[in-house]
Amino acid sequence: MGQVLTTINMKGGVGKTTLTVNLGTCLARDYNQRVLIVDLDSQISGTLSLISPHDFSRIRKGRRTLNYLIDKIIRPYIQRKYFTEDMILKNVCNLEGLDLLPGDIELYDEYIFAETLYKKGIAEESKFSEVWGYFEESLIKKILMPVVDKYDFILLDCAPGYNLLTRSGIVASNYYLLPARPEPLSLVGIQLLERRIEKLKKKYNPPLNVDLLGISFILSGGLFSSRYYNQVMQRIEEDFESKKIFNTRIPMDVNIAKAVDSFTPAVLQTPNSAGSKAFKKLTQEFVEKLNVHI
Ligand SMILES: Nc1ncnc2c1ncn2[C@@H]1O[C@H](COP(=O)(O)OP(=O)(O)O)[C@@H](O)[C@H]1O
Ligand SMILES: [Mg+2]
Numbered sequence: 001m002g003q004v005l006t007t008i009n010m011k012g013g014v015g016k017t018t019l020t021v022n023l024g025t026c027l028a029r030d031y032n033q034r035v036l037i038v039d040l041d042s043q044i045s046g047t048l049s050l051i052s053p054h055d056f057s058r059i060r061k062g063r064r065t066l067n068y069l070i071d072k073i074i075r076p077y078i079q080r081k082y083f084t085e086d087m088i089l090k091n092v093c094n095l096e097g098l099d100l101l102p103g104d105i106e107l108y109d110e111y112i113f114a115e116t117l118y119k120k121g122i123a124e125e126s127k128f129s130e131v132w133g134y135f136e137e138s139l140i141k142k143i144l145m146p147v148v149d150k151y152d153f154i155l156l157d158c159a160p161g162y163n164l165l166t167r168s169g170i171v172a173s174n175y176y177l178l179p180a181r182p183e184p185l186s187l188v189g190i191q192l193l194e195r196r197i198e199k200l201k202k203k204y205n206p207p208l209n210v211d212l213l214g215i216s217f218i219l220s221g222g223l224f225s226s227r228y229y230n231q232v233m234q235r236i237e238e239d240f241e242s243k244k245i246f247n248t249r250i251p252m253d254v255n256i257a258k259a260v261d262s263f264t265p266a267v268l269q270t271p272n273s274a275g276s277k278a279f280k281k282l283t284q285e286f287v288e289k290l291n292v293h294i
Helices: 016-031 053-061 066-073 108-124 128-144 162-171 184-202 227-239 252-264 274-290
Strands: 003-007 035-039 098-100 153-157 175-180 211-219
Touching: 003 016, 003 162, 016 035, 016 098, 016 274, 053 211, 066 108, 066 128, 098 274, 108 128, 128 162, 162 184, 175 184, 184 211, 184 227, 211 274, 252 274
Parallel strands: 003 153, 003 175, 035 098, 035 153, 175 211
Antiparallel strands: none
């Protein structure tokens, strides 16, 4: 059975997608792992980091995106011929072992979703909260179930915020990763997120078994050696056990931002850049943290 990990932070632009695609790529390339990246963000940054907009538009026209699978669960009364496997793009970026379940710019139609919840609630005479809870618990689990034993790692790239897909992704996960910037407000954000996840875990009986694997920090060059940075890091280390923090810091590196232009993660496009080297090191730490003997 594959390990399922969610990359989350309620903030946008903190490097969730960049971490997901570069970590996934390093696991496939350097450790021969079978990796599936699932794009749960309707901004489709993860998808467009791995395939071209042209390919995406072709796939979307054929309705071969995550949207199809979500709709299949929300509206099970409609006959469908495709399964999770049919949506997966194999060996993206010509890399053996790196697969993608592409996201969609319309991940679920809120109107249809609310209407389905309402109808289901009436038909089953159940409370709205129960029907809602059913989707939260089962949506991503059901999508991944047919493929989970085909992968070593399934990485879920979430949207900012804390929407239904994110929560459903957490429910389906063994661990979550938290990319962040070392700033006081970011620290507040992490604490808020941790509280929400604790609440989510306790909603279930037995409580969910999902843990923070690690917080990874991106930082710009000047910040590294500053007193301010050290103060912030000290506060973070007081709040979190040090084993919950990745030692490897991801530097700001223009090669990482530019990699998106070639629909290829930086670790493949510019493997010798400072950013790529950091991701390679972070992957090593990731493997050690999981204590996976590869
Ligand atoms: N280490 C880095 N160096 C330079 N640019 C980065 C780095 N990490 C992320 N970026 C850029 O910052 C932007 C936001 O990153 P992204 O991973 O998409 O964040 P999120 O998924 O949290 O919204 C993107 O344009 C990305 O290319
Ligand atoms: Mg993103």
